[in-house]
């Protein structure tokens with residue numbers, strides 16, 4: 244016989260490997276109780292993943308769970324925050340225990356890597372598989388890195404490489420055009436993104452502004468510019484287009500995916516010139532690729548200095564859900 248809601252909660256959500264000492268009361272009561280450390284701000288973020296919109300229902304539960312947690316972790320990374328606790332709402336068209344088991348296994352696996360404890364949530368039947376996760380973390384008071392702090396003269400950096408997630412989605416839509424090997428070389432970036440928490444944390448007190456790349460570099464850097472009331476110029480050759488894109492796509496396709504697709508979950512931040520050496524050394528120690536792509540200037544808008552030395556305006560367009 245199918246398990247009841249309470250039996251499911253007992254079996255899958257009550258016991259976890261991660262047990263944080265700041266969780267006074269976790270899953271099982273009307274609400275959870277946690278202790279925020281002294282002199283810290285609580286940092287909250289939430290994301291929903293909806294079947295057919297954010298993932299295909301053919302994806303394994305493990306990938307969906309990983310992504311739900313990873314995208315929220317990435318938002319905390321982009322604030323420079325430390326993740327701690329999560330609450331999870333699962334809306335399921337039907338109860339499939341295998342699915343829940345796979346989901347929990349992958350969720351707890353990633354949660355453990357970042358010392359996140361699931362402290363509550365909700366289960367409901369509903370027409371479309373929907374996962375909503377709220378992630379809670381903290382940061383020393385006043386040290387959060389926001390979108391609004393960019394200053395004229397700041398250097399603009401991006402971590403890692405861009406476009407592989409968009410390329411993977413492109414292949415999922417046009418399967419026959421690419422080999423399985425090509426797909427497998429990029430699929431993990433779409434389904435199993437790794438949030439840049441250590442990178443975000445080391446930028447506290449150094450970066451003036453930061454965002455994670457979820458909608459595309461142009462759109463997300465655009466958010467920094469708008470919130471900070473500044474403009475920017477980036478340099479075409481410095482944009483880190485991921486190598487599988489350069490290998491298998493036309494330059495235009497690669498450029499479009501790298502700038503306008505998103506879901507890369509890399510960090511984009513702006514830095515006062517005086518911290519350049521320090522931050523580049525810190526990233527070498529972290530063994531994370533870091534690319535200096537341009538600088539903040541006073542002229543509003545986002546421009547790109549092209550290879551032919553022409554300056555082109557970049558539309559801050561990106562992925563939009565509506």
Ligand code: ADP
Nearest residue numbers: 252256270271272273331333362363364365366
């Ligand atoms: P209530 O009806 O009081 O809201 P529920 O019966 O929904 O409580 O949940 C009972 C307990 O199980 C609560 O502590 C809740 O946070 C937890 N819980 C329910 N669903 C989930 C879930 N998907 N993940 C984690 N905890 C859950």
Ligand code: MG
Nearest residue numbers: 271272273274
């Ligand atoms: Mg209750």
